[in-house]
Amino acid sequence: MEMLDLAFMQRALLAAVLVGITAPAVGIYLVQRRQALMGDGIGHVAMTGVGLGFLLNSSPVWMATLVAVVGSVGMELIRAYGKTRGDLALALLFYGGMAGGVLLINLSPTGSNANLSSYLFGSLSTVSEADITAIGILAAFVVLVTVGLRRQLFAVSQDEEFARVTGLPVRALNLLIAVTAAVTVTVAMRVVGLLLVSALMVVPVAAAQQLSKSFRATFVLAVVTGITVTLAGTVTSYYQDVPPGATIVLYAIGVFVLLTLLATPLAKRRARAAEAGAESCDAPVPATRRPSDDVKV
C-alpha cells in the first residue's frame, strides 16, 4: 500500500472515487430517458473547450465545463423544439465539437497531440492540485442535484408529459439534467477521458439493472459499481502499466457480464413465482372482446 504515500496517487484515487459516484448518478437519468449516448455527444463537444483552454492559456477543465454546458443546453433545446432532423443537428454539434478541439489545440503554442490524448483517454497521474479542487466542486454540484432532486428528475425522465401536468418546471429540470451531465463529463474527463466518459455513465447503470427491480436499488448499485471499478482500475494501472481509463471501462463491462450471469437464475425464479401468482391476465394486449358489445355490466 505504499502507493497511498504518493501525492499523485492520492489525487488520482480521490478523482477516481468522485467520478465513480457522479458518472452513474447522472447516467441513470439519461438511461431512463433512453438517451444513453448523450454523454458521448457531450464528450465530443467538450473537446472544443479543452482546445480553447490551451489556446487561451486558461484551465482546460473549466473551459471544457463551460463549452460542454453550452453544448448540452443546445442539445436539450434541439431535443425539445426541433421535431424534425434532430439527429442531424446533434451530429453536426458532435463532430463540430470534435473537429474544433483538434484544430484549436494544434493552433495553441503549448498544446500538442500528446496533450490532447491525455484528455481523450484520461491521464490520472497528471491530475494536479487545481484539477482536484475543480473536480471536487463540480462533483459536489452533481451529487446535490442527482440526489436532492431525485423524485423530480425521476418523474421527468419517466414520463415528461405527465410530469408537466403535475406542475413541475419540466423545461428547467430537463436543462438541469443536461447541465449536470455536461459537468459530469468534465469531472470524468481527466480520469477516463472524453471518449470513454459515456461508458462510465451507462455501463454501471446497465449492470445494476440486471439485478434490481426498483429505481432506488438501481441507483445505489450503479454508484457502488462505479466506485468499485474506478478504484480497481486506478490501482491496476499503478501496478501494471496500463491506461487507467480503458482499464476502468473494461472492469465495468466485466461487472456487467458478471451481474448478467448472476441474474439469469434469479430472473427464472421470479418468472416462476409470477406464474404461480398470476390469476387473471391470461390474454395479453389487446384482449379479445366479448362476442356482443351491448352487454350491460
Added chain:
Amino acid sequence: MAAPTPEREPVISVRGATAALGARPVLRGVDLTVRRGEVVALLGANGSGKSTAVRSVIGQVPLTGGTIELFGTDRKRFRDWARVGYVPQRTTAASGVPATIREVVSSGRLSRRRFGWLTKADKAAVERAIDLVGLADRAKDSVSALSGGQHQRVLIARALASEPELLIMDEPMAGVDLASQEILASTLREQVAGGTSVLLVLHELGPLEPLIDRAVVLRDGCVVHDGPPPEALGQHALPGHDHVHPHAAGEPLRTGLLT
C-alpha cells in the same frame, strides 16, 4: 350523487377551441363542458381530434383559438394541478430503468408536494391509490413485469395519488384485458361516488357505460353529438355513425361505436 345537475359549476369549460397539428386543423371550434361530479366520455373515430381535445385541456397542445377554463380559471393561469389527475395515452408505465409500482405511483404525488420529503400522509395517499387499482400486493414489483392491463392500472393509480377532484383519462381502456377493465370500472365507480368529475376519451363504452352521464362525439374536429351516451351497437341513430356491422362477412370484428 353523481347525477348531473345542469346548474353545477363547470370544472372544465372549453369554448370554440381550434387547434392544428402542423398545417392540418384538428379541432375546428369544439365546445365541451364537464360539470362537478359529471362523467363525460369523449368518443370518436381515430383522428377525430378527441386526444388533441383532451391534451389541449391539460395544456399539452396549444390552441389557435377559443378558450379553456379549469375550475373557472383560464388554463394559462391555472396552477392548481393537484386538483387534476391525468392519465396519458400509454401502453406502458416502464422506462429505460427499472422502477417499482410504488415509485411510479409516488410521482403522482409531486403535484401536492413539489419539493421536499414525502410525509406520512403523502405515503399513505400513494398506498391508497395502489390499493384502489388492486395492486397492493405488487407494490414492490417492477412495472416492467406487468401485463398491459396492469400497466394501465399503474398509470391510473399515479393520477389518483394526488387525490384529484377531476380525472382526465386518454383511452384508459386501450389494450386492457377484460379482468383489468372490470377493476378499472369499479375503481372509477368509487371515485365518482366520492364526487370526482371525470373526462375520458374512449373508443367504446364497454364496462364503463353505466357510469357515463354524457357522451360527446367528435368527428373531424367538430362536436356532432352531445347528450346521453348513445347505446352501443343496435342504435344507429348517431349522426355520422358509419358503423361496420360486426357480423358482415370478411370484415374484421369491430366493436367500437364509430369505427
